[in-house]
Amino acid sequence: MKAKVYINYKDGILDPQGATVNHALTSMGYEGFDEIRIGKLIEIKFGNISKQKAEELTDKACRKMLANPNTESYRFDILED
């Protein structure tokens, strides 16, 4: 059992890294990017636990530590091996 957790700045929070990368790509001549936002991907491996338990644990980890609720939102997928 694995979890993939995606963390991004909430809408409305400026993402300076994303804006810089967007600017760099545009100046390289690649056109058409409206907005680029850079987040984090966190992969978690679980031992022998149920899918429901893995969901609970992942959600708790996100709320307690992995994401800052003031500025970040998260979502995750639980993948069975």
Next chain:
Amino acid sequence: MRFGVIVFPGSNCDHDAYHVVKHVLNCSVNFIWHKETNLDFYDCLIIPGGFSYGDYLRAGAIAKFSPIMKSVVEFANKGGLVFGICNGFQVLVESELLPGALITNNKVKFLSREVTLKVSSNSSPFTKELNIGDLLKMPIAHKQGNFQISDDGLKQLQDNNQIAFTYHQKEGGSPNGSVGDIAGIFNEKKNVLGMMPHPERAAEDMLASQDGLKIFQSLLSVA
């Protein structure tokens, strides 16, 4: 007034803070390793600058779960003085002792230079020896000092007089993108201060400025 300087793995301004308290203010001060939990001895805790836990995940996010932080929260809730500088501010925000969040500077650069701060409130133990509008020079050294808070949160800070310092408008305001040019804030009871600039690096006559010392001296006048 008994000071304690909390040391996390990766703290690197702990000795600067210790030095100012011990050798400039001539006060009692101890280093407190982050695994300790008894803070009964202290009147004021300094959470120093640095890169606690390598700034992994988010600055201050891991330090929040150090054994000592539970005691720091209790200490603050009982009215003890807590002073977070730079990474210490980030730790206090992550620990929810202070509102808002500190994200990457809007120019994505580590900023290390002198700034001028404007005192916004002197109704706190940290600023009572200062006057509103006073200008203080001291250095900043951070990459995640961009203070963000919701519109409601900002209004609350303004209404409760919780904004301690702002970056001076004459220098173009915030160097890092902070909302309202905010450089430092108090909690509601004003016994907790977090600020990104480094007053401990501007507290002796051999340095470019001694303005930071005024904050430490304000604390002494409380005791």
